[in-house]
Amino acid sequence: MDQNRLSLLALHFIPGIGNHLVRQLISYCGSAEKVFRTPRGKLLKIPGVGMVTAESILYGRPFTLAEAEVLHAEKENVQLIFFTDKNYPSRLKQINDAPSLLYARGNIDFEIPKTVGIIGTRRATPYGKQCVDDLMTALVPHAPLIVSGLAYGIDIHAHRQALKNNLPTVGVMGSGIDVIYPSLHTETARRMEAQGGLITENPFGARPDAHNFPARNRIIAGLSDALIVVEAAEKGGALITAEIANSYNKDVFAFPGNVGQSYSEGCNVLIKSHKANLLTHVKDLEYHMNWSAGVKPLKKRIQFDxxxxxxxxxxxxxxxxxxxxxxxxxxxxxxxxxxxxxxxxxxxxxxxxxxxxxxxxxxxxxxxx
Missing domain, CATH: 1.10.10.10 (Winged helix-like DNA-binding domain superfamily/Winged helix DNA-binding domain)
Structure with a gap:
């Protein structure tokens, strides 16, 4: 890893520096490497940088941690993808709060023409699973990338159905990439690496703490052209992800559920409040997304030299x-x-x-x- 990339990684190990401030520092200083050569006085003039952060940049030990992370990544066959890299997912570049660093393992093509996020309750019912089964079979001609969160219920069922139908699938994790959560899904996660893979913004060893999951949800929303809610309670992570997707101007869909069923309430509310399109058949998705099976969208021709x-x-x-x-x-x-x-x-x-x-x-x- 060259010095500038190592410097970029080191920025992520400075306490109090998040994705936005990483970009801010590079924007003002010109490069990650130059951040660490910028005098304290100039650092303090950068919005968001206080005395503690400036001292941590100049006198902390982030490079020691960064070098250890690089060795860990090489050992675990994990790819570090920075926001400035050409292979950083183009869909995530469109969102303002995109992660500045992704850890990725597997065989992932982020630029597949169509991506579908599938989310829902961790307590999936037979009805919800059947919705996923039928949808996944119908999506095969479109060959989309299936994105979900590796969680219990609808998430893991979507990943497994994608594997069954030979569709690529990516699990977005709320932990370090070496910490499969829940551990019961380890076998499925390993199978996904050959037909997609796993990604996270969290460093090695990060535990699946509660605050990581809302952040994880924005990555699922950002990667999805269409986000589909299968079953959801009136409150919970699925509805949060749908709200985020709407804020990104993504197309959100929801399967309707029986009135009075707790895991139908969230989907029905989304549809009723016009925050999700009604989804009963893949044709609904094709109509709203203007998708034709097997046809890739044409790239715009460049009209200047x-x-x-x-x-x-x-x-x-x-x-x-x-x-x-x-x-x-x-x-x-x-x-x-x-x-x-x-x-x-x-x-x-x-x-x-x-x-x-x-x-x-x-x-x-x-x-x-």
Whole structure:
């Protein structure tokens, strides 16, 4: 691992630094490596950095922990995927609170054209399991990536049905990647590694503590083109995930349930409050998602020549092309490693060339392509 990637990993071992502040530090300093060479006075001028954090950056021992983590990853055959890496999931790049680091194990293709998240109660009924069985069989022609949380009930049933139907499936964990929870699902998790895999944002050895699961849920929502709630109580993790998916402008679906049944209440409320589309058959999903079996969406043709721009401008334009044609200035800085001051000048130049436009909220939109 090169020094900048090691520095990026080391940032994750500084107490009090979360995903947003990692990006903020890199945005202001220019690179992860430069963060550790920035004087305390300048660090303190970065929003979100206080005296304790600055001292931890300059005098802590994050590199010792980072080097141990790298060795652990190599031993466990685990891939460390940073937000700046080309193989970081493009769907997660679209969400503001995306994890800055993922631990991944298995054979995962994050760029499969269609992804379906399936979530629900941990106390799945025969009705809920049958809904999953029927849906999974009907999804086979679409060959989607099935995303869930490896939990009891609907989650593990979705993973197992994906394996049965030879569909790739990814389990998003609320623990370290070396801590399978619940342990009863270890065999299924191992089988998934050959037909998808496991991912987490938590370091090795992290226990499945309660606060990890709402964070885990946002990754499930972020990776899903369509999020399907099968059975859910009136309150619980499935409804939280559905709320998150709605905030990301994802398409949410729910199977209806019998009135008066506790694990139907959540789905019925989602449908009644227009927070989920009614799902009774795969045709409902195909209609709302505009999916045709076996047909991959065409990529947009690039209608301008990148060679007409200098190297820094090309980097900015490439990042915009990769991310739905618009990003905030902080996100562009993060992805290009260009300092904010220099980037602002580049963006102004591109505005004058009518190639990008500035939108409210410090968002920049690519106007061609």
């Amino acid at each position: 990148l060679d007409e721009y200098d190297a820094d401008e090309q980097e900015v334009l490439k990042r915009l092309l990769e991310n739905n044609h618009q990003l905030t200035i902080d996100e562009i800085s993060w992805r290009t490693a260009l300092p904010i001051g220099k980037l602002a000048s580049i963006l102004l130049g591109l505005e004058l060339k009518n190639i990008v436009a500035a939108l409210p909220g410090k968002v920049y939109k690519l106007l061609v392509g």
